[in-house]
Amino acid sequence: MQPFFSTDGLHPRNAVRQWRELVNERLVPAEIETPDGLPFQGRLEVTRIGEVPVSHFSHTTVRTKVTAAAARRHGNPDRLFALLKLSGRDTVQQSDREARTRPGDLVMLDSSASVLDAETGDSLVIELPRHHLEAQMGPSRLFIALTAGADLASTTLAGSYIRELVRVSDRLTPDAAARMASIGVDLIVASLAERMAQEVPRSIHGNVTVQRAKAHVEAHLGDPSLDPPQLAAAMGLSLRRLQELFHERGRHISDYIWERRLAMAAKRLSDPACAHLSIGMLAYGCGFASQAHFARRFKDRYGLSPRDFRRAQRQDFQSVASTFGLSS
Template identity: 55%
Template sequence: MRTLFSTAALHPRDAFERWKEALIDQGMPVEQQRLDDTPFKAKLTVARVGPLVMTSLAQGAMRTEATPSLIRRCADQERVDVLIKIAGVSRRIQEGRESVQRPGDLVVYDRRPSTRISCADSQTLVLALPRKRLESLLGPTRLYASLTIGADLASTRLATSFITNLIRLRDQILPDVATRMAGIGTDLIMASIAERLAKEVPRPLHGTVVVQRAKAHVEANLGDPALDPPQLAAATGVSLRRLQELFHARGQHISEYIWHRRLEAAGERLTDPGNAHLPIGTLAFNCGFSSQAHFSKRFKAQFGLAPREYRHEALMKVPSAGRAGPDLGLARPEAIGAPPRR
């Protein structure tokens, strides 16, 4: 990861003040108070894979407070931060909810007033995700902000392992693969949040959460041609009949929802200049279609154009200077000093 700030070369007298300034410069609207008198050490590093920016913060024992004034001045409300605890233990308090995070746990920070207390030698990995994407599948962030997504869940272990390996192998990933890898990592995180959320909510909201979990599973498995209503019900932990009832109550059919999301994903990839070299059949297969003829028929029924025509029309509108790849809104690298895409 690329180092943005380190106290290693600073005089101990100046280190803490410079650290606080560095956090504000990186768009992290917090006030900090030290909890011990040992020589202060901290480090801020960043890595990028496609549009996904991941920032690592290592620091000593600290009380961190996100105040209303700093949030109004510095926070980007279009993004939500997902924090992966790498080392140490933290306690977070937000709107009456108190939770503890240990190594391997996830927690969502949604840019509202909160307090966090971290032990010495704490390290946290911060992923900036688009609020709109999370809330479209999981509901308002207030339902799961500051809720510990524990490492005891298999989905959490899978998500954190994928992200840490993504950082480790980022230099070996080709640019046109990086966007897909970033999307997979985001989907795994959302699936983990959905699984944890299902354990938390009151019974009247359970149906909504089951549907949200099902949709998160669809997003994470769009490329699996075997994904169908029975498999989705099994993965969600309810009977097929119950899942059908829940989707019908929301005016949807399970199978049509799966095909609709596959087609939308295919449409996004067809308009991505970074995928312009890929055959349409390959894109269709990666979105879960086993037959290009079936894909073409469904695609034209939904979008009014054949896939080839749709791609040609979209790419003709892209300025030549902007053909390096799409901005998926996961983060604005210039805002946090991220390195250019390799």
């Protein structure tokens, strides 16, 4: 692999900033921070095997956060990233899942909103076309942030092959590199497919119960007292059982309720018919107990304050209206 970047020799104040610029360029625009402002060190090596870009990231403990707004504006929905953990441990939240990886584990990510907490360690990141994997395994939502552990024989084989392929890649002819890279991708697919086969089948009754719960949430989003215990009571279930049903589907009840409240708020902020509502009134109408709480959660979800989001939506609407000669 070829050295691409290192924080060696950089002033500590500049290390995180330049690492952020690097991640933004190579993967997706992200917010980067270290725990308690500790010094950061990082190194990146890169190579391309056939048509497959491979990056070797080494770094100290760091948190990488991709907001929904950044992903929507600058993410590449056509690419997926297979992360092979070499050392250290990661925890990543993406696509309503929380994946934990240890050395030897493999996890597939995309450029959508995510939070990655990585301990000191290193990883190989293999960039792949989404359509290629989806053609073999179905929609990517089925396997995004699903950890294929090193305890699986297919993951062990895939990891060993990819590490060795990276090691000898500079000695391969272009044709051989393309063939070997294709085999590596097939091994990644086999590993993910084996992991997906382990997913617990979901009962029809459980599906119906969760759909009923979601319908109840939609009908009561404006009720600030709506919370997991109240929802469980309305479904005639214990809170523990309802939590299990949601967890089986990769969701947390409270997260789902807040996501739906935020989605309703975003819809109303975009609706000219709701332009007369103050931010506070709109927040209360969507079930938030305080405007400050609403503003904080909304910015975390959409990357803009409610006021700025409304202003941006209004400008977009006026621009479209002007284009079609509809402005007053």
